[in-house]
Amino acid sequence: MRTVPSAAAARARLDAATAALDPPLAVVDLDALDANAAALVARAAGRPIRVASKSVRCRAVLRRVLARPGFAGVLAYSLAEALWLTGGDDPVTTDAVVGYPTVDRTALRALLADEGAAARVTLVVDSAAHLDAVDAVAPPGRRPPVRVCLDVDASLRAAGGRVHVGVRRSPVHDPEQAAALARTVVARPGFTLAGVMAYEAQVAGLQDAPPGRPLRGLAVRAMQALSVRELAGRRAAVVAAVAAVAPLEFVNGGGTGSLERTAADPSVTELAAGSGLYAPTLFDGYRAFTAVPAALFALPVTRAPAPGTVVVAGGGWSASGPPGADRLARPVFPAGLRLLGAEGGGEVQTPLRGPGAAGLAVGDRVWFRHAKAGELCEHVDVLHALAGDALSGAVPTYRGEGKAFG
Template structure:
């Protein structure tokens, strides 16, 4: 909350994927609302007591959109994300005439000449782009209640070099200038906005410093997965681990673990591998983390049946592999709760 500078923090469910953990976060002062990643998930969360769910991504799930449009309470609790007039047309055809809430996703990448730094998300970038889409949405009976800017090139990159730090500073300055005029343009068409969302775990203090931002988003910070170990702005305090048993000892100094090949999404590389939390152990470069088994070196002290602790490179993706999350206080399990998977839910 200190890093959010007093702005409400919306919890990104894709980085949590456990209703118990989402609920614990929302009970803490300063947290407000969930950012979901699918309409079906948003409906499930709203039906289970979450009163404010913002979709972080567009959806063309016609069945889920129809269910949303048929339920007035859900229409008040859920805000859809859009960045294209064709999405609006599809949503309206699926959901019917319901007064749906929409938020505009605005491209927050940094562009320097032909260079594009950031993710390829929205085609909406300029004030004119955003106002035109807002007017199209209003003409089709949608309620335009917000805009979102996700600066992945700031939030998602570790501070591993002076060049990255310089890029982040330049990007933050450019986005702050553009964000304010985009918001102004949309408000001229739609009136005062309820939501101006920005940021991620890696950029909370930067996004929250902008006066026009009404809220920031974080999710990975609750678990503090491996990719957040090298940021200048904060110290990583990991909270989510998984354990793998030793099933083989091919040599006295190598132990083979069962499972482990839980590779994070994104550009392939070592940063996407699980991180060994048990001191002294290393993955073998020629095998890394395997589908069924993962050999580690430095294992002279390990025996068959021992457990080795690891962390996932990203946050919520790990819970697609496990049914249960054990809540631990020191050396004691105080509660065991289901992940989304444990509740029989998977949303992509």
Template sequence: MAELNEATTHIDPPFAVVDLDAFDANAAELVRRTSGNATIRLASKSVRSRDLIGRTTNLPGYQGILAFTLPEALLLAQDHEDVVIGYPTADTSALRELAASEEATARITLMIDSTDQLDFIDAVVGASRPDIRVCIDVDAALELVGGRIHLGPWRSPVHTPDQAAALARTIVRRPGFRLVGVMSYEGQIAGLGDNQSGSPIKRAAIRAMQHFSGRELTVRRAETVAAITSYAELEFVNGGGTGSIEQTAAEPAITEIGAGSGLYGPGLFDFYRRFRPRPAAFFVMSVVRRPTAKIATVLGGGWVASGPVGTDRLPTLAWPKDLRMSQQEAAGEVQTPLLGPAALGLTLGDHVWFRHAKAGELCERVNDLHLVSGTQVIGQIPTYRGEGFAFL
């Protein structure tokens, strides 16, 4: 970290840095974790820079992009031939743009989980259009007590093999659509660290839930894919994420993993036992005041992640070591007071390095990423925001 700081002392905060050596190592590690059982479909929302998306998708073991929104997919499809959107869309302007382009409809796959979404698309773009490629989103959450307990993200209403088969049957019989894939994201496994700080009872409960959920999902996902393939020949079956690659890739029904956060190695991935990506993305703030001899305050710093409110959504202090945030203020919009042994030696203008708790959200705060390799700044590339895009 000291080397990274030395390489960037000439840049005025706030700014963001990507350590390309760590980024490339993480990209290779994601592929290694599949054991050759699946390819990686890059989750572009976790990167949010076209330069780094292209750098990754050209590597062996990567195939296709998992986008966030249809406007983002339309942009990425200019340079990439296989873009799946991870979430349903109700963007009427983007749907019209999609339906008006044979190249876009050949390259982009929409996500659906109900016939209502098919009706919506037809109402927007009509029947006189190229076939639209669609993927069924199957809920991967663990449901207990007849569905009264739902452990995992609330995503698709399609949960059982029979429900998936019914939707598949409707799609293949309906003009204007082509069913090409299935997706199911087990957020209760891939997105929840099993080595959380605090209560050992909570950690044990998370591990037990994830073990049981993984066993249940392996069976249900295979049955679901079998049910759907009785109606359509699938091009891909997508599952998992950075946090579950080994487990999900081992399922025979899976052909690809949607992953991307592990490239940057954000703070939330400090709480997994199975793997530990190298921290590769940082943001830097400067010390602007010393309210006491024990406190050094940086300007800004409150780049807090989405999700359930908790301290794990705060940025992680990366450098200098031996710093901590004030419990009274934590990471604030206008300032972040810092304490600890290292704070005693900080002076006005000194740089403090942070890691965002999540991956791509960092890029919504900055226009550019400074690329460092070894001890040298070797380039500067735009984020989506830097190109003038604010997709979501």
């Protein structure tokens, strides 16, 4: 088991390794990253893990993870990104599933003009409208076959469908709907049905032991147990119904927070995960695993306006999702700092208060963890790679390579 250093030791290691650099800066701890990758593979119990690139957003890190046994392919978050990751003389992967439907005509033109790209990239669809979007760019006789994956809604529905627990994704929820869409795909010239995806966000992306909220934890665990039981039967029925229409290459499910549970579903052939590699704060509250923070960023102290208070430059690096304190970046080193409720993370400066401010002077740095994994990389051009106690170089983020996929 990896020994977790004290907050003081962790801060000293980060400060010493980056002493020659000026913040703002971000670090990826390769030792922690590798430990987290190994833990994900162990939790997957033999199922291959498709890396969710939205949670990484750095080609060098994607390459490092995909070189490890247990990882295979990428779950991309846009078609343009998938084309970039699978293209060129040295592709990051030759197997990318785009996890969300696309109507990006420019990216579709690039896909449909390249037979090799069409063989490497699989589009997700949940209605005939997504097939129409492809055909509108290039009809079947003028393009290579397009690989598609059916996106099946994995949310929990109760009270006759009046209660919806989970994210709003696909309109395809039951086996009959899935089979009908599969028949539509198979009947359309120029499309190949390759797989099924069902992402149980209410299990994979919801903390079941949120810090300081024991009653919420109990409620979440009860809901998740019910959802896992319901989905296991429904997903198996969906897969059987679709496989009766056309053979399937893969069935994808799960996420960082649900690997053990999803791996136990015999209808699933591969898992997806990404956030567990960097271990952002939204993944601190799970009972089944404890990941090691592998991505942090530092901001410089620019003011000390009052005893017990310092101000750092910038800091408004909040995460997507429902507004709340859990979406804000958290100061972690030195220990004993907190955001001010009246200001939060600011556009140009962020005040911090607490006993940790006592030892800080103008020019010192404060280390933060982001709430979501890959979104950190939208704020920096490079990740400084930390190996042991020293930096081993810097690797560009998507932003650093001039890419913004939305």
